[in-house]
Amino acid sequence: MNLKKPKLTVVGAGPGDIDLITVKALKVLKTADVVLYDALVNQELLAFINPKAALIFVGKRRGCYKYQQEQINELIVARANSHGHVVRLKGGDPFIFGRGAEEMEYAANYGIEVAVVPGISSSLAVPASQNIPLTKRGSAESFWVITGTTKEHQISSDIKLAAKSNATVVILMGMSKLPQIVKLFQAEGKNDLPIAIIQDGTTSKEKTGIGTVDTIEQIVAEKELRNPAIIVLGEVVKHRQTILEIQAEYSTELIG
Template identity: 45%
Template sequence: MGKVYLVGAGPGDPELLTLKAHRILKEADVVLYDALINREILRFTKPDCLKIYVGKRDGEHSLPQEEINELLYRFSRSYKIVVRLKGGDPFVFGRGGEELLYLREKGVEVEVVPGITSAVAAPSSTSIPVTHRGIASSFAVVTGHPNRGINWENFAKVDTLVILMGVKNRREIAKELIRAGRDPNEPVAFIEKATTPEQREVFTTLRELAQNPPEVNPPAVMVVGEVVEITYFNKDLIFQQDKLY
């Protein structure tokens, strides 16, 4: 029986792939890859590597998760190195945990290769720090999927919110955050296709987003918090040098 690697492909730029991920891809016999990975990364595989698309985008799944799990198991019985290649990090809204548990229950050896998550890379790519001394000492990463039943009151006092998969539901998210007690004037940034040549930034406020949302195209990361002002609003920030986060 072979080994399965759950590999994070990073946020988009192939140069942000880790050295370990690069090495494993060069050795892989099979790669099952997601929709959000940069296809240039697949060029790192050897010529006879079997590459299978199993992506999910906005409710359209090429394969149900249960079938992906079964494919990984079946390939592990016939090939030495099987890679499950995921955008960002395998354990940040990537169902990597489900695949890990399924394979381990089947007796398959699994190794997780962390990747740079877009939750941090997207804001960083446009000079937005998710934490900043005197401004933001906490941040949370939340799914914006409309079917997940998020209690937004739990995030009313988190300094910086990073919302993934929230483009389609962005107006309702803004309304919920305002109802939960966040300042309607709080700045919001969307970073489309972060770390790629097609990267585009859109910025607004929670109030504007709730009333007249700007056009945003997925995939995009949504950032809510005062840290957005560092880049986009050129606000004069007062730093509390003795306040550590």
């Protein structure tokens, strides 16, 4: 019989680089009795988990679901009641398109104590890893973070609204909708708007493609970019090249 109090802690693992998980998240992992982890979680993080904890992979890879969401919800409740502290380890931040809120609500409805440890979102960290700020004086005063694909597997209607603004637009899970995204921005006359696509951001597998709305599809094809990737549209993308040019010029002066 389990004498431990049932508890769920939803934990953000960060964007991929294991150094970008929070100290609090690491402390919680050491107290876990069961850890349910996703496909986007860096496998190296498993070494920081309580060695006595049961590890259960519940993620999605290449379109194949190990568990459906309803099964994950039920598993959380069952393991919390049988083992005690369940940690739901999710990539990025669990409250940004991570369904962490849904899992907490489900568990709470069964009388289970719930908590969340925020994570560093890939929507912020991945562009930053390529020296792309989401806001910059004179370039962007705000930013949108949008899912590219809704639960109905359609392109988000918010992208059309975002294309009309001067804000930086960050699109997650949008690679399959890239042709449609491009057309929406072209319809707003933003053919030359800079765009960056970053695959496997902050990891050793990171790949990037930099271009404009008109050229990005060709670049994606040439570099064979695919999910998981972040799409960033906006003048702030130019900052990356500016930094590279400044560094190159400085290096040339030192050599000279």
